[in-house]
Amino acid sequence: MGIIALGTVVVIAAIFEILLHRAEPILRARLVQSLSARFHSRVDLGELDVSLLRGFEVSGKDLAIYPYNIDSGTPTFSVRHFAFRTGYSSLIHSPLHIGHVEVEGLRINLPPKSQRKQGSQAQSHSPEKVTVFVDQMDCTDTILTLGTDKPGRLPTRFVIQKLNLRSIGPGKPLDFTAMLTNPKPVGQIETRGNFGPWNADRPGDTALGGTYSFHDADLGTIKGIGGILSSQGAYQGELDKIVVDGETDTPDFQVKISGHKVPLHTEFHAIVDGTDGNTWLQPVKAQFLHSFLVARGYVVRVRGEPGRRVYLDVDMDQARIEDLLRLAVRTDPPVMSGQVKLHTRLDLPPGPQDVAHRLRLQGNFAVINGRFTSEKIQNRIDELSLRSQGEVELATQQARDGKRDLVRSQLSGDFTLADAALNLPDLHYDIPGARIRLAGTYTLDGAKFNFAGTADMQATVSRMVGGWKGVLLMPFDHVFQKNGVGTEIPFKIDGTKSNPQFGLDFDRLKKK
Numbered sequence: 462m463g464i465i466a467l468g469t470v471v472v473i474a475a476i477f478e479i480l481l482h483r484a485e486p487i488l489r490a491r492l493v494q495s496l497s498a499r500f501h502s503r504v505d506l507g508e509l510d511v512s513l514l515r516g517f518e519v520s521g522k523d524l525a526i527y528p529y530n531i532d533s534g535t536p537t538f539s540v541r542h543f544a545f546r547t548g549y550s551s552l553i554h555s556p557l558h559i560g561h562v563e564v565e566g567l568r569i570n571l572p573p574k575s576q577r578k579q580g581s582q583a584q585s586h587s588p589e590k591v592t593v594f595v596d597q598m599d600c601t602d603t604i605l606t607l608g609t610d611k612p613g614r615l616p617t618r619f620v621i622q623k624l625n626l627r628s629i630g631p632g633k634p635l636d637f638t639a640m641l642t643n644p645k646p647v648g649q650i651e652t653r654g655n656f657g658p659w660n661a662d663r664p665g666d667t668a669l670g671g672t673y674s675f676h677d678a679d680l681g682t683i684k685g686i687g688g689i690l691s692s693q694g695a696y697q698g699e700l701d702k703i704v705v706d707g708e709t710d711t712p713d714f715q716v717k718i719s720g721h722k723v724p725l726h727t728e729f730h731a732i733v734d735g736t737d738g739n740t741w742l743q744p745v746k747a748q749f750l751h752s753f754l755v756a757r758g759y760v761v762r763v764r765g766e767p768g769r770r771v772y773l774d775v776d777m778d779q780a781r782i783e784d785l786l787r788l789a790v791r792t793d794p795p796v797m798s799g800q801v802k803l804h805t806r807l808d809l810p811p812g813p814q815d816v817a818h819r820l821r822l823q824g825n826f827a828v829i830n831g832r833f834t835s836e837k838i839q840n841r842i843d844e845l846s847l848r849s850q851g852e853v854e855l856a857t858q859q860a861r862d863g864k865r866d867l868v869r870s871q872l873s874g875d876f877t878l879a880d881a882a883l884n885l886p887d888l889h890y891d892i893p894g895a896r897i898r899l900a901g902t903y904t905l906d907g908a909k910f911n912f913a914g915t916a917d918m919q920a921t922v923s924r925m926v927g928g929w930k931g932v933l934l935m936p937f938d939h940v941f942q943k944n945g946v947g948t949e950i951p952f953k954i955d956g957t958k959s960n961p962q963f964g965l966d967f968d969r970l971k972k973k
Contacts, residue, residue: 485511488519491557495593500538501661502528520544530662533572537664541566541602545595557593567603567624571664571700573737600624605641607738617644617738632658634668646690648678654696665701672696673707680711685815688714688722696733703733714749718817718881718905721787725749737762742773749788752780758807768811775824777803782828789817791906796838799831799870817905822878831870842892843868849894849948851920853927868892881905885912894919901954911955918948 489509496504507523521543525536545562603621621641628636634657641650654671678690694707707729714725729745740760747754758773780803786795805824812819833839840860846868847856874888881904888899901912921938923931925948943949956962 485509488517488557491593492521495557496524496526499661500526500528500659501530502526502537505536518544518546528661528664531572531664533570535570535572536568537570537572539566539568539570540564559593559595560597562595562598564598564600565602567600569603569605570608571606572608596627598626600626619644634658637671643675643678645682646678646680647682648675648690650675665699667700668698669700669703670695670697675709680714683816684813685717685817685819686715687717688712688725690714698732701734705729705731705733707731716789716817717815719787719789719791721791721793723749723784723788738769745773750781750784752777752784754780756807763810770811771807771809773807775803775805775807777801782831783834789905794834796835797828797831797833797870800829802827802829805876817881820878822876825875826873828870828872831872832867833870839867842870845916846892846894848925848927849892849916849918849920851924853925853931857927888912888914890914899954909956911953913953914951916948916950916952917943918950920948922948922950 488511489506492509493504493506496502503526505523505525505527506521509519509521512518522541524538524540524543526538527533527536531537542565543562545559547557547559600621601623603624605619605621607617607619619641621639623638623640625638626635628634634655636653636655638653639651641652642648643650650673652671652673654669656669657667660667672695673693675690675692678692680686680688680690688711690709690711692707692709694705696703696705698704709725709727709729711725713722715722725747726749727745727747730743731745732741732743733739739762742756742758742760744755744757747756754775754777756773756775758771760769760771762768763770780801781798782801783795783798785801785803786792786797790796803824803826805822805826808821809816810819810821833842844856844860847853847859869892871891872888874885877884877886883903883905884901885903886900888901890897890899896917897914899912899914901910901914903910903912918925921935922941923934923938925931926934938948939945941948941950954962
């Protein structure tokens, strides 16, 4: 009996030895064949170790996949180490069924479009049968890299802390969940959805869809702005054209040059090219404080420039001038309140400076029923309005009593913004009794403004002054009249927010 038992052990050991030596090349061939067929690629596989202790325990290293239609020396997919276990019978059955695969060091490198071969340019490759089916794959230390054609520009890298793939079979999409770090603004993204099946001939046409949440995004990593952003939404489409619908909330958004924090909420519909990150916004709807805006445009990489450039057409039909000033200008309280309508083209190029100094605006605006928050300025506007209508006694009485009928100002004009300075080349400012035209510059930090203009008033100079001084000025009324009526006075405003200086422009007055 002992001899029989010994013989049995020898036979079993011999069988295991045979299986062990034959399993490795069979498994290697089937893995390489399936991956090659699945991704229409050349597949390189380094070490492959097989253990028979508990079924077939397989581990491998240095797996690299090179699609035939991509002209690159870098593999599109690579794995540093993988491991799985399957039953003995799986070796002789097709497809080979694997329940769970653990992957370390997955690298996904999506090249720029210039490296993708088209149609007949791709290497011919006869179709092969996919003979491996995987239920679930858990990946750690995964990096997704989006390549670029831009000289001197580094590819965009996403570090994926966790990636779980399910239903990995021939002709089927992958179900996935992932947690990754967004590079800028820095924050955590959690997403789940489906991807594929992989389109080997045209990778950009590979389908995907899912939902995402983006939280704890520090806008302070973008120089010149601040706040903690959160976002959630859904996406669907193809890798080259991903349609995203979502919303964001930033309760403490700020432009650093102003230092004021405001709550910002946006809803957006965007189209994203997943191979290079270029984004088309169609549209973005935003609300901050009591103001609303609608923006359309795109965020793209531009040849020869670091980072992405933002181009937007912005319309504001329901907005408050005090909200805009609080967001963009350091002055507190904002210099004016009132309804505003605005249209502008926004250009934000990349660069090392903060947002306020990189931002470029060109547009037009209209302020309706505006009122200055500075009592000193508003009092002068109220008095100017009455005197411009010849109501000298009423102006004097209100000044003595300290009671004012707050005059509402109407402003409109074109503007440009560059280097943190607002330029107003033709500002129209109207109050009862007076029409004023201004041109000048105002810095966003509120430290300085400089304007020159002309005021057209209904009353003559003598009527505006009134009393015995007005009588003395009567002979000079014609000097200030325009076309024989009213009064035209050149003036200037300069100084700082805390000490504005109003006065006649004597240089122009002398010429007149």
